[in-house]
Amino acid sequence: MIRAGWRLQRTETLVTAGMLAALALLLIPTGLQMSSAYHHDGLSACLSPNASFGCGRAVESFMSRFSGIYSLAGWFNFVPALAGVLLAAPFLLELEQGTFRLAWTQSITRGRWIAGKLGLAIGVALSAALILTLLITWWRTPFVHLQGRMGANVYDFEGTVVFGYALFPLGLAAALGAVWRRAVPALIVSFGVYVGVRVFFDSWVRQRLVAPLTATWKAKTSGPDLSHAWVLAEGPSGPSGHIIPFHIGPCFPGRPRCTLNPPGHYMHAVYHPASHFWPLQGIETAIFAGVALVLLAFAAWWTHERVA
Amino acid sequence: MSTGLALVADGLGKRYGSKWALRDCTLEIPTGSVTALVGPNGAGKTTLLQLAVGLAEPTTGSVRVLDCSPRADAQAMLPRIGFVAQEHPLYRGLTVRETLDLGRQLNPGWDEALASERIERVGLAARQKVGKLSGGQQAQVALTLALAKRPELLLLDEPVASLDPLARREFLTSVMEVVAERGITVVLSSHIVADLERVCDHLIILSHARTQLAGPIEEIVSSHRLLTGPRSDPAAVARVHNVVRASHTERQTTLLVQANGHVYDSSWELHDVDLEEIVLAYMGQREEVAA
Amino acid sequence: MIEFHLDARSGVPTYLQLVNQVRQAVRLGILRPGDQLPTVKEVVGALTINPNTVLKAYRELDHEGIVEGRRGVGTFVSAQSPSPPPDGMKDLRAALEKWVARARSAGVDDEAMAAMLADATHHPRASRVA
Numbered sequence: 163m164i165r166a167g168w169r170l171q172r173t174e175t176l177v178t179a180g181m182l183a184a185l186a187l188l189l190i191p192t193g194l195q196m197s198s199a200y201h202h203d204g205l206s207a208c209l210s211p212n213a214s215f216g217c218g219r220a221v222e223s224f225m226s227r228f229s230g231i232y233s234l235a236g237w238f239n240f241v242p243a244l245a246g247v248l249l250a251a252p253f254l255l256e257l258e259q260g261t262f263r264l265a266w267t268q269s270i271t272r273g274r275w276i277a278g279k280l281g282l283a284i285g286v287a288l289s290a291a292l293i294l295t296l297l298i299t300w301w302r303t304p305f306v307h308l309q310g311r312m313g314a315n316v317y318d319f320e321g322t323v324v325f326g327y328a329l330f331p332l333g334l335a336a337a338l339g340a341v342w343r344r345a346v347p348a349l350i351v352s353f354g355v356y357v358g359v360r361v362f363f364d365s366w367v368r369q370r371l372v373a374p375l376t377a378t379w380k381a382k383t384s385g386p387d388l389s390h391a392w393v394l395a396e397g398p399s400g401p402s403g404h405i406i407p408f409h410i411g412p413c414f415p416g417r418p419r420c421t422l423n424p425p426g427h428y429m430h431a432v433y434h435p436a437s438h439f440w441p442l443q444g445i446e447t448a449i450f451a452g453v454a455l456v457l458l459a460f461a462a463w464w465t466h467e468r469v470a
Numbered sequence: 471m472s473t474g475l476a477l478v479a480d481g482l483g484k485r486y487g488s489k490w491a492l493r494d495c496t497l498e499i500p501t502g503s504v505t506a507l508v509g510p511n512g513a514g515k516t517t518l519l520q521l522a523v524g525l526a527e528p529t530t531g532s533v534r535v536l537d538c539s540p541r542a543d544a545q546a547m548l549p550r551i552g553f554v555a556q557e558h559p560l561y562r563g564l565t566v567r568e569t570l571d572l573g574r575q576l577n578p579g580w581d582e583a584l585a586s587e588r589i590e591r592v593g594l595a596a597r598q599k600v601g602k603l604s605g606g607q608q609a610q611v612a613l614t615l616a617l618a619k620r621p622e623l624l625l626l627d628e629p630v631a632s633l634d635p636l637a638r639r640e641f642l643t644s645v646m647e648v649v650a651e652r653g654i655t656v657v658l659s660s661h662i663v664a665d666l667e668r669v670c671d672h673l674i675i676l677s678h679a680r681t682q683l684a685g686p687i688e689e690i691v692s693s694h695r696l697l698t699g700p701r702s703d704p705a706a707v708a709r710v711h712n713v714v715r716a717s718h719t720e721r722q723t724t725l726l727v728q729a730n731g732h733v734y735d736s737s738w739e740l741h742d743v744d745l746e747e748i749v750l751a752y753m754g755q756r757e758e759v760a761a
Numbered sequence: 762m763i764e765f766h767l768d769a770r771s772g773v774p775t776y777l778q779l780v781n782q783v784r785q786a787v788r789l790g791i792l793r794p795g796d797q798l799p800t801v802k803e804v805v806g807a808l809t810i811n812p813n814t815v816l817k818a819y820r821e822l823d824h825e826g827i828v829e830g831r832r833g834v835g836t837f838v839s840a841q842s843p844s845p846p847p848d849g850m851k852d853l854r855a856a857l858e859k860w861v862a863r864a865r866s867a868g869v870d871d872e873a874m875a876a877m878l879a880d881a882t883h884h885p886r887a888s889r890v891a
Contacts, residue, residue: 267548270548646805650805
């Protein structure tokens with residue numbers, strides 16, 4: 163079963179591997195450049211705790227040199243989704259083209275066939291997620307030193323969430339395709355739903371998974387270190403911590419709440435510190451992977467019981 | 471262990487939504503027979519075969535295949551049957567060789583010698599992509615896959631419907647040669663009656679989701695008679711014989727009957743009927759009753 | 762070796778067509794004692810018919826004593842099969858040709874001749890022992 167299933171999933175596995183290879187081809191040379199720039203331009207030295215000089219200029223030049231390539235990172239979000247959706251294709255094509263009638267009347271039961279088929283897809287999806295995580299984690303190392311891991315472009319590729327991001331579209335496509343029995347539309351819709359869910363999750367759900375910290379401090383004193391944190395809100399406030407909306411721009415009489423004269427001289431911030439990285443990752447991974455497993459179980463059950 | 475019956479259906483029924491695809495199907499298929507499952511499209515032939523191979527589960531009644539319950543004893547039954555589904559589905563992206571490899575990986579009883587010999591005999595190259603083959607060649611690949619399992623029972627769903635006459639003849643010849651060599655039981659469905667009389671020895675007529683007639687072809691042909699006579703009410707005949715179809719012109723009445731013994735009434739002229747006519751009469755029967 | 766053919770429209774059961782063709786071939790001397798009949802698989806392959814039909818025909822011929830099956834070897838025309846002496850056949854054929862010529866000159870067409878022959882073989886007026 164494993165060998166047969168492997169052959170039937172070969173194209174999709176190769177395309178996934180090809181995507182990762184193309185990504186590696188892009189990331190490895192730039193990663194090496196960044197790494198060497200980071201070490202030779204004195205960044206690593208000035209960022210160490212006992213550095214005697216500031217990093218301002220070195221960071222600025224590093225960022226201006228690599229921010230172009232770095233901004234590409236957002237697009238890498240499509241990679242686990244494409245891999246997940248793609249790896250559902252052999253299962254869906256089997257149902258759409260009726261070859262399951264061939265497979266299920268060989269000498270193995272349909273239960274084993276479904277388990278083997280989905281198991282292989284899950285295995286390859288997880289492997290692809292692992293490779294993607296390792297690759298981007300390595301590539302991003304200098305930026306992590308500079309900015310931490312809480313920014314969306316980093317958080318989405320480090321830790322464990324990528325496993326969830328790869329499994330979720332796979333499960334979605336499998337469940338949708340099992341019921342719908344049309345492969346290509348099911349794959350496209352799954353991909354679209356995945357993108358929608360991710361946008362909603364990144365912009366609204368994620369920050370609420372763990373209660374963020376709040377801090378209020380007197381302006382012009384040093385507040386909490388927010389350089390590696392995910393800052394949800396920050397601004398001048400009253401002593402009680404109410405952020406006061408203010409206008410950016412010239413101040414003139416009649417325009418209230420102008421920054422030139424912040425009342426109370428307090429600052430307030432709502433943020434997830436770097437220490438929230440793993441709790442957030444854990445919860446988010448559990449949600450995506452959990453939903454994916456439920457969807458996969460549903461696809462398997464439906465196919466086992468309802469397809470003839 | 472063997473009951474002499476390869477397939478037994480008892481009150482078998484299958485409903486999809488509110489529509490019955492097969493109803494009250496009770497029949498027996500003897501071991502070693504070549505049985506034709508005949509009926510118009512949508513009569514329930516595919517459903518019956520899918521129930522037999524465990525692809526579908528009965529709504530009512532039961533079916534036993536080689537003394538196994540197709541779903542509950544799937545592990546025991548599957549290696550003993552060969553099935554070619556309608557349109558002979560195959561993995562189009564695989565080559566002929568890869569398709570056979572798949573068969574070997576999925577069937578512990580795989581007969582590689584038989585498979586490669588058959589592929590060579592029907593003139594297929596191992597490296598050809600299955601999706602690029604003609605319909606007849608694909609049917610032969612599907613048949614090879616089913617036969618190399620060395621099944622005791624071969625079930626074929628509309629195996630020749632999509633084939634041209636030459637490919638159809640070649641396919642049926644292949645099946646008959648296997649029957650001659652190994653004495654396996656064959657059930658094949660078809661909505662084309664031609665060819666079946668030569669190839670099959672048993673017949674099951676399905677129509678409107680029900681079994682209309684089942685039995686050895688010879689008995690079926692010898693028990694049916696066409697009666698022609700002056701226009702009259704067929705009620706008298708119907709008391710003794712089973713009137714399958716009655717048609718009238720102004721002066722004449724023609725009856726197709728399943729004779730219950732001899733027809734003695736001298737007012738009727740007796741004719742033999744061939745299988746095709748019998749099948750068509752049974753297929754049309756219910757519609758006439760309904761209309 | 763005999764090559765079978767089938768006439769689908771004759772209405773004669775397939776197995777009987779095979780039996781008749783072997784009988785005919787033996788009578789005409791196409792098949793001689795000791796000759797082997799095609800195997801079941803060969804017949805099946807050539808005619809696309811159910812093997813049971815061939816088996817039935819061969820059983821029937823065996824029963825009539827025209828052929829005998831040798832287990833694992835094949836089916837052979839038996840030694841005591843009714844094979845008319847070739848000389849007698851020749852004489853009869855010559856006589857028949859003469860009769861045909863006479864009938865033609867009397868204005869009887871071929872169809873009528875065939876009908877007369879069929880009638881004579883099925884309903885002989887005088888009982889003659891062959």
